[in-house]
Amino acid sequence: MRILLLGSGGRESALAWGLERSQSVDDLVVVPGNPGIAEFAETLPADINDGSEIVQIAQRVGANLVVIGPEAPLVAGVGDALRAGGFDVFGPNEQAARIEGSKTYAKQLMEQGGIPTAAWAEFSSVESATSYLDELGPPYVVKADGLAAGKGVVVTEDRNEAVQALRERLVEGRFGEAGRRVVIEEFLDGQEASLIALTDGTAVACCEPAQDYKRVFDGDAGPNTGGMGSYSPVPACPTDVAEQIQKEVLEPMISTTAARGAPFVGALYAGLALTSKGVKVVEFNCRFGDPETQALI
Helix, strand or coil: CEEEEEECCHHHHHHHHHHHHCCCCCEEEEEECCCCHHHCCEECCCCCCCHHHHHHHHHHHCCCEEEECCHHHHHCCHHHHHHHCCCCEECCCHHHHHHHHCHHHHHHHHHHHCCCECCEEEECCHHHHHHHHHHHCCCEEEEECCCCCCCCEEEECCHHHHHHHHHHHHCCCCCHHHHCCEEEECCCCCEEEEEEEEECCCCEEECCCEEECCEEECCCEEEECCCCCEECCCCCCCHHHHHHHHHHHHHHHHHHHHHCCCCCCEEEEEEEEEECCEEEEEEEECCCCCCHHHHHC
């Protein structure tokens, strides 16, 4: 088959590397790709968030399957445009992708599905958000509600830094519409792990657990980045824990999204905290993780 892959980062480099080696794949085209991918696959320039442009490219190259790597085109509904154009797509539709596009929506799904996660609340004003910060106490966790390229989260012991993060999002508009509302959560202790499920909206098949490095400095210090590196397997998340996560987190979420009328099809990413009180969900993403995919593939 002929595959059209959307994206240009490390995740897409790993996916392209794996797809190019698959016996099921005869040809691979990547939009827009990068110089490393261009060494072994055809690359084409385009705006991957423009559904009509991507449909035209899929038609031109005769794609049998379109694999959407990043979250932005999924949240923008590019998968919906492709499906309407008659193409098979790996990745959720716009409604299902809201699990990453809105942290508030994801928390509501977790509550509906009885999925363990941190205590939380959503705010649009600095004053009410600051009061909840003080109620929870340090460490403080402040998240932009929408997509912020992995940089919308602040975790800090410093109250002034947390309040400044609120001002940057809610008043100064640092992340635009994505930060006009914030989610404040209780801090979850313990190591983090990522477990990615491949699903057709009903069945669930999990990848090996992975762990990524979020903070910019050594010693797990400094601000979160978009992803510095990863490794897999994860000693802190052995087989029995991974099986528990599949049964208590991923399978219930797939059932919940289906019940909401938005069956999730593609790669559902669960970011997890292995806390002293058990496994809890930090976040859900609507695609393969970057950088976890580099280790998994």
